[in-house]
Amino acid sequence: MSDLPQNIEYVDPDAASIVESLRSIGYTMETAIADLIDNSITAEAKTISIDSPFDGASTKIFILDDGKGMDENTLVKAMRLGSSSASQKRSPKDLGRFGLGLKTATFSQCKKLSVITKHNGIISTRCWDLDKIIETNSWCLLKYVDDEYIKQLQNMESGTLVVWEKLDRIISEKDSKAESNFNNKKSILRRHLSLTFHRFIERGSLTIKIGGQPVDPWNPFLPHKSSSLKKELPPVELNGGKVVVKGWVMPHRNYFTEQEYKDAGFRRGWTVMQGFYIYRGDRLLTAGGWLGLKPDGTAMLQEHHYDLGRISVDITNDEDFDWDIDIKKSKATPPDYLRYDLGQVAKRIRKMAYDTYSYRGNKKPYSPKKGKDYIPLWNTVQERNGKLFYSLNNNYPFVKDLLESLDAENAAKLKRLLKLIAETIPAESIGFEASKSDSKRMSSPYEDSESELKDIRERLIESFMNRGMSREDAEEQVEFTLNL
Numbered sequence: 001m002s003d004l005p006q007n008i009e010y011v012d013p014d015a016a017s018i019v020e021s022l023r024s025i026g027y028t029m030e031t032a033i034a035d036l037i038d039n040s041i042t043a044e045a046k047t048i049s050i051d052s053p054f055d056g057a058s059t060k061i062f063i064l065d066d067g068k069g070m071d072e073n074t075l076v077k078a079m080r081l082g083s084s085s086a087s088q089k090r091s092p093k094d095l096g097r098f099g100l101g102l103k104t105a106t107f108s109q110c111k112k113l114s115v116i117t118k119h120n121g122i123i124s125t126r127c128w129d130l131d132k133i134i135e136t137n138s139w140c141l142l143k144y145v146d147d148e149y150i151k152q153l154q155n156m157e158s159g160t161l162v163v164w165e166k167l168d169r170i171i172s173e174k175d176s177k178a179e180s181n182f183n184n185k186k187s188i189l190r191r192h193l194s195l196t197f198h199r200f201i202e203r204g205s206l207t208i209k210i211g212g213q214p215v216d217p218w219n220p221f222l223p224h225k226s227s228s229l230k231k232e233l234p235p236v237e238l239n240g241g242k243v244v245v246k247g248w249v250m251p252h253r254n255y256f257t258e259q260e261y262k263d264a265g266f267r268r269g270w271t272v273m274q275g276f277y278i279y280r281g282d283r284l285l286t287a288g289g290w291l292g293l294k295p296d297g298t299a300m301l302q303e304h305h306y307d308l309g310r311i312s313v314d315i316t317n318d319e320d321f322d323w324d325i326d327i328k329k330s331k332a333t334p335p336d337y338l339r340y341d342l343g344q345v346a347k348r349i350r351k352m353a354y355d356t357y358s359y360r361g362n363k364k365p366y367s368p369k370k371g372k373d374y375i376p377l378w379n380t381v382q383e384r385n386g387k388l389f390y391s392l393n394n395n396y397p398f399v400k401d402l403l404e405s406l407d408a409e410n411a412a413k414l415k416r417l418l419k420l421i422a423e424t425i426p427a428e429s430i431g432f433e434a435s436k437s438d439s440k441r442m443s444s445p446y447e448d449s450e451s452e453l454k455d456i457r458e459r460l461i462e463s464f465m466n467r468g469m470s471r472e473d474a475e476e477q478v479e480f481t482l483n484l
Contacts, residue, residue, distance in 0.1 A: 016133060016134040030189040030192035060168075080116070081103050101327070110168065110169065111131060111165070112130065113164065125143065145163070151463075201277070225250070231249040231250035236345060249309055252357070268310075271302050271304055275302060276312075283323065327413055460474075460482075
């Protein structure tokens with residue numbers, strides 16, 4: 001009885017209110033344009049050109065592809081909000097999601113969207129103008145566009161041109177530095193596309209140009225670095241092969257120049273870029289972070305000592321629901337049934353990254369001769385609930401000589417000072433700072449003072465020789481101490 005006609009009332013949404021709401025989903029200019037590029041890739045485009053000469057408040061953004069285009073009926077469907085269901089079975093190469101991307105991405109940045117498309121030699125056009133929708137409070141799709149837009153497709157076999165106008169969310173009339181800020185946004189766009197679509201660009205199936213200049217790919221797994229410098233785990237297949245996980249540990253920072261190391265942090269910094277990279281159909285969704293995983297009950301955090309760990313996760317587009325892919329395709333949350341396995345991979349990579357990160361690198365340490373006993377200046381003791389701590393060796397000849405030269409009271413004071421130094425040495429901070437992206441390499445002893453090094457070396461040798469050691473053996477002991 002409840003579904004009888006007299007018991008049903010149809011309530012159409014208010015067009016003006018809906019379009020205003022759709023403008024606040026959370027896109028940025030770069031994520032919005034990436035959403036449009038998804039459509040071009042699905043349309044089998046090989047080249048995508050983005051042009052946007054600055055013209056103040058009249059600036060337009062043109063996105064032209066050489067894909068297969070659309071006929072008129074397909075275009076009208078594509079312009080409709082919710083043009084396809086998120087639950088609809090898609091081609092494995094289809095990068096779409098909700099059938100909303102073209103519209104929501106555009107409305108988040110501008111108020112006018114024109115689409116000109118060519119298929120089988122026929123050009124079709126449609127336009128959404130939000131001012132018109134708000135004025136009429138109706139979904140009035142316009143059929144006409146500027147003739148200049150149509151001309152851009154006339155000499156092409158097929159393709160689609162998207163034009164953004166009234167860029168009120170990108171360029172403000174109140175902004176005295178509008179051109180500079182717009183150029184900065186285009187630079188961010190270039191970097192974003194270089195990462196998001198790096199696999200397509202690397203294999204040569206796609207060329208993206210901004211202002212006529214090709215976008216170079218940026219691969220977070222640094223394939224240009226020798227594999228012998230990296231550590232990796234073999235691929236792990238989960239959920240019947242629908243999810244493929246592979247972990248890498250990048251080379252220690254000492255294998256990079258300062259500029260290379262900065263570039264490999266993608267300007268966001270290595271700490272932000274550590275963690276998981278989720279790919280859907282080779283398109284990157286999320287870059288960095290540990291997905292809120294808690295394999296040991298505590299959330300994995302992005303900390304400097306795990307900077308070198310990066311993990312790729314490839315999923316198919318029929319995993320969208322399980323991974324809670326959002327409308328912007330910039331968020332992914334692993335399902336509960338995969339969190340344990342992903343956590344175990346993350347634990348292994350983090351351990352490997354920590355070990356590599358902690359390595360001093362750059363300089364080969366002094367190698368003691370077989371059978372020789374060396375006297376350390378620092379002792380490493382494993383006590384205190386299994387934790388390591390360091391202590392200065394009071395029996396080290398140079399230290400012992402100094403203690404013996406003092407009276408009992410001053411010798412006791414010196415011992416207390418040495419213990420204080422050992423107890424408060426910031427061992428963890430030193431290890432972490434050693435490889436931070438914004439820090440210098442750890443220096444060698446007396447690196448900036450050759451005369452001091454020469455002096456202390458002779459004094460140490462003398463202290464060993466005073467204990468009855470030959471000069472040759474004393475020199476070896478000092479080389480061990482100073483890591484020469």
